[in-house]
Amino acid sequence: MSQRKRLLIVAHAPSPNTEQLVNAVLRGARHPDIDNVEALHIPPLEANADDVLNADGIILGTTENLGYMSGALKDFFDRIYYPCLEHTEGLPYALYVRAGHDGTGTRRAVDTIVTGLRWRAAQDPLILRGKFENSFIEQCEELGMYLAAGLDAGIL
Template identity: 50%
Template sequence: MARLLIVHHTVSPATQEMLSAVLDGAHTDDIEGVEVGTKSALSTTVPDLLEADAVVLGTPANIGYMSGALKYFFDNVYYPAQGDTEGLPYALYVHGDNDTSGAVRAVESIAGGMGWRRQRPPLSVTGRPDAKAREACWELGAVMALAALGEV
């Protein structure tokens, strides 16, 4: 069975809405054969990452950067998993009050350094997630479940 890992730092109602929508998309009845695992960025381990066929990263934009929790995740997995995750499909969603560009840039830089393959453009939401943002999160989850299966 394919495995989609969602690594997130969910600290606000907005990031919770986005995570929920991503999970709903990943669990759609139209996609079978994918185990979806969700882990806090602070508790995700190297073995969790090595077992994944695709990964979704979720973070708030904090002071122009990814959350400290997501940075902690990268600090813990970067060197131990670097060669073993080359080509791993990934996607990113970010929530911010006004600007998410620094968080996106930082995550993409690190993911690129690990040799991961961006599956979709980063999904950035500022302010309260509306129906369009939640739909985009749902789609991101569904596409990444297909990516875990190797179908996109």
């Protein structure tokens, strides 16, 4: 049996709808066919550099706030950036954005930071635009499953 991998989900969920998205990511990451991955959600204001240093992959989730990431996710990056900078290069990550508008500024802001950290995108960002739709839940579940399955198979 291979060593268990850790998938960290750092997602800001200030509303019932965004909480559903986090739960969907976790449900997907904990799919019964995925054997060797532990998935855990730590809100951005609680997550720290040790959580990132102990992760084999990370999913970032944020709302779009005035064309930018949530203040909570920005605070997370501010606290972990330098402690993780030389130690997490190549960390596979994915991003989902709950965007009331287009998500462009939010995506750009996160891209700038993860580029500096030299993390590796496992897939293009998932931008959930406009009015909340139930399809967002399914897409987040697939995102969690994709990353966890990739870690489980050793391809991420």
